[in-house]
Amino acid sequence: MSENIRLGFIGLGNMGFPMSENLVKSEYTVYGFDINPTAISKFKELGGQVCQSIKEVVQQVDVLFLSLPSPAIVEKTFYEEGIIKYSPEGLMIIDTSTVNPELNRTIFNVCQENNLKYLGAPVSGGVIGAVNATLTFMVGGPKEYFDEVLPLLDVLGKNLFHVGESPDSGTVIKLINNLMIGFYTQAVGEALTLGENMGLDHERMFEILSVSYGQSRIYERNYKEYIAENNYEPGFTTNLLLKDLKIAKQMAEECEVKLPIGEQLVDWYTKIANEGYGDNDMSAAYLMTKDLAKKAIEIK
Structure with a gap:
């Protein structure tokens, strides 16, 4: 995957921020959004491109990462806040949030209907793993999607598993x-x-x-x-x-x-x-x- 691709990151908290930082350090252009002003300021300081809305993020990028704290927030982000509505066709979405398996399946199906690519890709390793880029990725979804984003995951972790074709298998x-x-x-x-x-x-x-x-x-x-x-x-x-x-x-x-x-x-x-x-x-x-x-x- 080319370093010229543009990446998005929604959720710049304890896990999302160090992951986005490692992508920036690897010379990727990363557009970020978070509702926390402090997180946004830190993201800007490290060289990230700050966006004012989820709509702005998805319209700028080729690959979108999410790192959000609850299924309810993930669901709201996809539907009410516009990932599904505003994303360009072909956008690759890598959701590292831990949600319920049913939500993975539902979002995957909606993404397929809208010509979007989706992987359920929760992580393990904690904040230290995120900082040191030693996370374990447990990825569910089409193997061809996994292979496509493997170079990006390799920047963020050291144990990268394609668990199965079902989008909920990693979860x-x-x-x-x-x-x-x-x-x-x-x-x-x-x-x-x-x-x-x-x-x-x-x-x-x-x-x-x-x-x-x-x-x-x-x-x-x-x-x-x-x-x-x-x-x-x-x-x-x-x-x-x-x-x-x-x-x-x-x-x-x-x-x-x-x-x-x-x-x-x-x-x-x-x-x-x-x-x-x-x-x-x-x-x-x-x-x-x-x-x-x-x-x-x-x-x-």
Whole structure:
């Protein structure tokens, strides 16, 4: 794919901004839009072309990326705000947002009717992965579309998977991935809380468990980057994890699969969010678990 192509990016938040930055650094012309003025200012400073509306973005570009926080916002962006209405025929759309599989399928069909190309391409790897261009892309949609945009994805990530021809196939595995993240994040919170109440040191626990079967990338991430630093500024918020867990639960219900623990996770992370940790990093599940243990001890 030629470096002369013009790229668009809608959604310049925690994930979208570093992805757009890597495209600009690779000397692509990138047109961007976000409702947050601070994000727009940062995008302009790095050399991006600022647009005042979604309509303006889509009319300037050959390939459009999206990185948006919820299915409702994605749906609104395609319909009410005009991606479908204003996009020129042949526009390639790469949606990195995590949505429900049905929405992927619906948008794909509408895009086909309007001679637009669409890939559901959620990512994993967090903000660090976006900054370092080491993201995992899980792409659903026609293989020929995937092959066409592979040079662009290669700028943004290092693990690039075409999951299947169905536009929702990447989303399905992304939701499974985030279901597992929900398990692991709570496991880390419970393990650390139990260990400290039994007199163990967090660092010593990490040293030992990191070379044992209890090791996981989520343990390393949550502990080293957040819990050990007592810093819960979000890389991936509790609210976003909860959103994905709810969609995963809905997906399981639609195919009549029982998730004995997964269903409980939705209730648990809802409680965490309601206790004020919704906008914190998901690793704040440890704080909630620690608080519960402390209260139980005080009652005794």
